[in-house]
Amino acid sequence: MARPPSEHVQVVKQKLIARLNDGLHRPGSRFMSNRAIAEQYQISYQTAHRLVTQLVDEGLLERRPRAGTYVAGEQHGFKRVHLLFNKRARRADSFGFRLMNCLKTALSDAGFQVQVSLLGNDETIKLSEKYYPIIWELPAMVQASIQWGGHALLLNERVEHGLSSLRIDSISVDDLLGGVMAAEMIASRLPQGCKCVIHAGPRDDARSQARVQGFRKRLSARVVHAPTWYLDDASASVNRCMKLKPDAIFACNDRLAQAVLEYCKDKAVSLPMLIGFDDAPIAETLHLSSIAIPWKAFAESTLRLVKQRLDGDHSSGTDVILRPHPVMRLTM
Structure with missing residues (x-):
């Protein structure tokens, strides 16, 4: 007759069940591997395998050949993409x-169905489990x-992560x-000791603060501060x-640079x-030098996250930080 499981193994099983009920593991999401369970809870691989088998038999997990172990249950995955942009x-x-x-072009070309809504700062609309929301x-x-x-993707900003925002993805720029x-x-074009001014965005804006901090690492x-962007x-x-x-003036976005122009x-001054x-479209129109958002990388990163979420990946949110690059035009 098989020996009853030890108290430690029973505790491990209860911890695995609690993990499945914590609200972070949705049906269809990947669960821990046998090896990961063994390492985390200090049990043998064979014991981990036996516990997972029990959870499969109890209907809490399901094994997929050559794919791993997944949370059981009916999946309500995203089917389309919803772009939610400021007006x-x-x-x-x-x-x-x-x-x-x-x-919109990149997603449509990749075969995704895209809905677009333009809203004001304080407007909201009801979100649907059928649409992966992308917010700007x-x-x-x-x-x-x-x-x-649910999962959502923030563009050009990051949320302060906590338990309430574990499902928020973000793509932003360094x-x-x-x-x-x-x-x-x-610095490469003006003599040492030149007088520099930063035309910054709002004082409490994290993007403006980071851009100012970066500039002042190299030049005083x-x-x-402008009141808005x-x-x-x-x-x-x-x-x-x-x-x-x-x-020289470093403007923390192209609109603030346009104000200088x-x-x-x-005033007919130099x-x-x-x-x-x-590097918004206005920068090219005005022949303005700019630190450019990597537009192609932005689209590629968005496509990867959209595919990941529409394929049923319910893992914790991902933060993607892209490197900008300089674009030289007449104002330099």
């Missing part, structure tokens, strides 16, 4: 417009997706590195920048060396 993406020369159309610049929708509890690049570009600079709100801050009589044109950030 600002309607503007044809904007960052959001370029990003939205870049992703919608704070209220970010919070709604966290409360919803803003600190971009700031370093901007400083090095200016005065920082002037938008051109229409930058008149006072660009006036303060120009009163400092800088030799328009100020110099309106343009200091100028570099923006994002």
